[in-house]
Amino acid sequence: MKKFNITIAGGGSTFTPGIILMLMDYLDEFPIDTIKLYDNDGDRQKTVADACEILLKERAPEVNLLASTNPEEAFTNVDFVMAHIRVGKYAMREQDEKIPLKHGVVGQETCGPGGIAYGMRSIPGVLELVDYMETYSPDAWMLNYSNPAAIVAEATRKLRPNSKILNICDMPIGIEELIAKSLGLSSRKEMEVNYYGLNHFGWWTDIRDKAGNSLMPQVTEHVSKYGYTMGGQDIPGEEASWNSTFKKAKDVQALDAETVPNTYLKYYFYPDAEVAHSDKNHTRANEVMEGREKFIFGECQAIIDRGTAKDSKLETDDHASYIVDLAKAIAFNTKERMLMIVENNGAIVNFDPTAMVEVPCLVGSNGPEKTVVGEIPRFQKSLMEQQVGVEKLVVEGFEEGSYQKLWQALTLSKTVPSARVAKDILDDLIEANRAFWPELK
Ligand code: NAD
Numbered sequence: 256m257k258k259f260n261i262t263i264a265g266g267g268s269t270f271t272p273g274i275i276l277m278l279m280d281y282l283d284e285f286p287i288d289t290i291k292l293y294d295n296d297g298d299r300q301k302t303v304a305d306a307c308e309i310l311l312k313e314r315a316p317e318v319n320l321l322a323s324t325n326p327e328e329a330f331t332n333v334d335f336v337m338a339h340i341r342v343g344k345y346a347m348r349e350q351d352e353k354i355p356l357k358h359g360v361v362g363q364e365t366c367g368p369g370g371i372a373y374g375m376r377s378i379p380g381v382l383e384l385v386d387y388m389e390t391y392s393p394d395a396w397m398l399n400y401s402n403p404a405a406i407v408a409e410a411t412r413k414l415r416p417n418s419k420i421l422n423i424c425d426m427p428i429g430i431e432e433l434i435a436k437s438l439g440l441s442s443r444k445e446m447e448v449n450y451y452g453l454n455h456f457g458w459w460t461d462i463r464d465k466a467g468n469s470l471m472p473q474v475t476e477h478v479s480k481y482g483y484t485m486g487g488q489d490i491p492g493e494e495a496s497w498n499s500t501f502k503k504a505k506d507v508q509a510l511d512a513e514t515v516p517n518t519y520l521k522y523y524f525y526p527d528a529e530v531a532h533s534d535k536n537h538t539r540a541n542e543v544m545e546g547r548e549k550f551i552f553g554e555c556q557a558i559i560d561r562g563t564a565k566d567s568k569l570e571t572d573d574h575a576s577y578i579v580d581l582a583k584a585i586a587f588n589t590k591e592r593m594l595m596i597v598e599n600n601g602a603i604v605n606f607d608p609t610a611m612v613e614v615p616c617l618v619g620s621n622g623p624e625k626t627v628v629g630e631i632p633r634f635q636k637s638l639m640e641q642q643v644g645v646e647k648l649v650v651e652g653f654e655e656g657s658y659q660k661l662w663q664a665l666t667l668s669k670t671v672p673s674a675r676v677a678k679d680i681l682d683d684l685i686e687a688n689r690a691f692w693p694e695l696k
């Protein structure tokens with residue numbers, strides 16, 4: 256079987272070790288010759304790379320690892336680019352969350368003003384990766400999960416329309432795993448689902464077992480009582496903030512009892528409660544820096560210091576195996592059904608054909624083939640139109656360097672109460688993002 260070469264862009268990400276361990280678990284199905292790590296922060300990447308090199312030598316010595324900050328070296332002769340960059344790193348995520356909160360508005364990395372700010376940083380970062388890939392490996396595919404995926408996907412649709420880039424999110428996968436568990440199934444792969452929406456903004460309309468029996472009555476009843484928690488109990492191993500999100504899904508689901516929602520809708524339906532429960536001085540970015548980042552970099556350093564990964568607590572990110580499913584779908588034309596962020600183009604019949612929507616697709620060597628969702632109800636359609644407007648205005652604002660369009664985008668966001676507040680937040684975001692955003696006129 257052909258062995259694939261992969262670039263992981265954002266090599267210094269907290270997710271890189273888990274993804275490499277996951278790739279090791281799937282070598283039989285998806286053989287790998289070389290993994291190249293690419294990052295524009297060489298020091299951050301080096302800690303991850305040195306630890307992963309030791310780990311690979313011990314567990315899969317046939318796989319080569321190379322780490323580089325040189326695009327030509329990192330992107331030459333590869334089949335796939337798996338991209339998870341965070342432009343501005345956690346320091347800027349902290350700003351994305353804290354600046355809106357200072358003005359009494361939801362502070363979230365992908366939703367509302369924080370997502371807009373992050374989008375303006377991610378667009379040029381991801382476009383640069385696409386250009387490197389096309390220059391040095393023109394036949395390669397990019398599997399992108401850099402956030403905010405909705406805005407990044409709209410930017411690549413518009414600014415790199417012919418590029419082989421697939422945008423995907425793990426939130427539906429995580430939620431489907433919780434649904435499967437609540438039904439007593441061993442994994443989400445025992446279910447067939449129908450879903451539509453935008454990234455971090457969607458609904459499941461159908462969930463069936465493999466025999467075709469609807470599981471929706473049980474699922475909607477469970478979510479209406481317990482959200483995505485386990486019968487009201489916290490999910491073991493999950494952080495408190497995620498458990499609170501899973502519980503809140505109950506209130507989100509109440510808006511449409513026939514479907515079950517993506518957890519991120521809570522920021523649009525209950526922004527007041529979100530702000531009231533937020534600590535303006537200690538947000539999710541702080542939790543992640545104190546938790547995941549400290550743990551991953553501590554473990555990597557310990558592997559380097561000991562010279563072995565034998566007793567390492569680094570774990571495979573089995574959750575991330577959808578990335579292998581996607582790579583295999585492209586490489587082996589499997590036509591696996593997956594939720595992808597794609598141009599609508601008729602999939603949702605009564606919706607903007609140019610909107611980037613999240614819908615089931617059959618993925619093969621030519622990329623994703625969308626399935627037809629049909630017509631969607633007025634409530635969801637109206638919400639999605641507003642949110643698509645925000646995402647499109649951000650991309651236009653980026654392209655044109657337009658202050659006005661960014662102000663309109665913030666004003667249109669359902670999370671922002673007025674144009675006045677939108678302007679105050681925008682002015683603070685511009686100040687904080689001087690090193691990243693184009694100049695706005
Ligand atoms: P992280 O900060 O630990 O890692 C990101 C890395 O990207 C850093 O090492 C940074 O130096 C690097 N980077 C930043 N800008 C770059 C550029 N222009 N070129 C090359 N490298 C660059 O962040 P993390 O928490 O591990 O998350 C990584 C990304 O994955 C984020 O965008 C996050 O939102 C995303 N993510 C997405 C999903 C999804 O469902 N789509 C799930 C999990 C994480």
Ligand code: G6P
Pocket residue numbers: 365402424425426427539543
């Ligand atoms: C989910 C979303 C991702 C997001 C992540 C944030 O997995 O799908 O898009 O990046 O949550 O998690 P964090 O632990 O960084 O807050």
Ligand code: MN
Pocket residue numbers: 404423424425426455
């Ligand atoms: Mn996501």
